[in-house]
Amino acid sequence: MAAKFPDFLVTKLDWVANLGRANSLWPMPFATACCGIELMATASSRYDIARFGAEAMRFSPRQCDLMIVAGRVVMKMVPVMQRIWQQMPEPKWCISMGACASSGGVFDTYAVVQGIDRFIPVDVYVPGCPPRPEQLLRAVIDLQEKVRRTGTIDAREFADRKTYEGPANLARQIAPEDTMMVPGDFTTATRLRD
Amino acid sequence: MTAWQTKLTETFGDACKFETFRDNIRCDVRTERFLEVMKNLRAQGFDLLLDVTGIDYLHYPKAADRYGVVYSLVNTESGERAYIKVRLNDPDPAVPSVYSIWKGCDWMERETYDMFGIVFEGHPDLRRILMPEEFTSFPLRKDYPLRGRGERHNFPTVLRSDG
Numbered sequence: 001m002a003a004k005f006p007d008f009l010v011t012k013l014d015w016v017a018n019l020g021r022a023n024s025l026w027p028m029p030f031a032t033a034c035c036g037i038e039l040m041a042t043a044s045s046r047y048d049i050a051r052f053g054a055e056a057m058r059f060s061p062r063q064c065d066l067m068i069v070a071g072r073v074v075m076k077m078v079p080v081m082q083r084i085w086q087q088m089p090e091p092k093w094c095i096s097m098g099a100c101a102s103s104g105g106v107f108d109t110y111a112v113v114q115g116i117d118r119f120i121p122v123d124v125y126v127p128g129c130p131p132r133p134e135q136l137l138r139a140v141i142d143l144q145e146k147v148r149r150t151g152t153i154d155a156r157e158f159a160d161r162k163t164y165e166g167p168a169n170l171a172r173q174i175a176p177e178d179t180m181m182v183p184g185d186f187t188t189a190t191r192l193r194d
Numbered sequence: 195m196t197a198w199q200t201k202l203t204e205t206f207g208d209a210c211k212f213e214t215f216r217d218n219i220r221c222d223v224r225t226e227r228f229l230e231v232m233k234n235l236r237a238q239g240f241d242l243l244l245d246v247t248g249i250d251y252l253h254y255p256k257a258a259d260r261y262g263v264v265y266s267l268v269n270t271e272s273g274e275r276a277y278i279k280v281r282l283n284d285p286d287p288a289v290p291s292v293y294s295i296w297k298g299c300d301w302m303e304r305e306t307y308d309m310f311g312i313v314f315e316g317h318p319d320l321r322r323i324l325m326p327e328e329f330t331s332f333p334l335r336k337d338y339p340l341r342g343r344g345e346r347h348n349f350p351t352v353l354r355s356d357g
């Protein structure tokens with residue numbers, strides 16, 4: 001639709017849309033572990049995420065535009081996380097909250113994914129174990145800034161991000177004879193090569 | 195010697211070897227007589243099966259067998275506890291299920307099977323309980339690498355433009 005309007009008008013439309021979106025983010029709380037407790041604290045009266053317009057947490061991804069992944073994600077959860085991400089309507093953003101969601105944290109084991117950015121795109125990372133509510137609020141403010149600066153009314157800024165943006169493969173940490181090379185899909189990804 | 199220990203020794207002779215460490219009484223049972231021993235203990239009042247878990251003795255100093263399965267039993271009337279251990283070996287570590295004696299062993303045996311690959315013969319529904327069903331390894335075995343074989347990152351990626 002953007003192509004039909006002259007540039008200056010599109011810019012104004014973007015600005016209006018960003019104003020609305022940035023000040024009314026609807027988080028989807030994907031809380032899988034202890035960070036979720038801190039996420040709840042952020043929403044409660046003392047820290048009050050409502051001051052930043054992001055208090056409307058909805059447990060249906062179809063009504064949300066900000067996914068907050070709070071906690072470690074295990075490989076059994078990866079397809080679920082991706083499904084929920086894909087069910088959210090564009091434009092949407094993702095905050096990776098805590099050491100575990102961002103990097104696996106101390107759980108460098110066979111089941112725990114070493115950072116959710118290997119599987120879904122992440123906009124803001126929040127360090128800490130768990131991050132304090134102030135840090136999460138800061139992440140929301142940073143994300144609002146990002147929306148205001150880069151957002152567009154028809155979410156066209158996402159369309160050309162067609163390459164993988166996550167970290168490099170961890171396969172080098174595993175001895176080659178231990179590596180499993182079956183190309184992954186959801187039914188065979190944990191199978192060993194014959 | 196407690197009463198149940200004396201009774202076990204009388205009935206099973208040297209199929210039960212006892213060991214005491216800080217008031218914990220452990221009993222090492224020969225695999226052939228295992229189910230009989232458990233039935234005997236149940237009849238003597240050990241009515242609660244607290245836990246079933248496995249041990250992999252690979253690289254363990256002076257270990258003769260590869261696997262151990264440990265059962266913790268409690269007599270809820272007298273408060274006595276007993277730790278029963280059986281030893282198993284490759285290629286197919288298998289032990290009779292105690293499902294006929296304590297129904298509560300159901301998920302604990304499934305977990306032990308999931309993590310160690312120990313087969314509980316006679317279990318009504320021996321499936322994986324924690325790992326995905328198509329998983330083929332047994333992750334708590336000592337010859338399985340801590341970080342896995344790359345399974346955890348072997349999934350398709352969602353790109354930003356996929357939406």
Ligand code: SF4
Binds near residue numbers: 099105
């Ligand atoms: S980062 Fe810390 S608090 Fe957050 S999920 Fe991981 S272990 Fe729990």
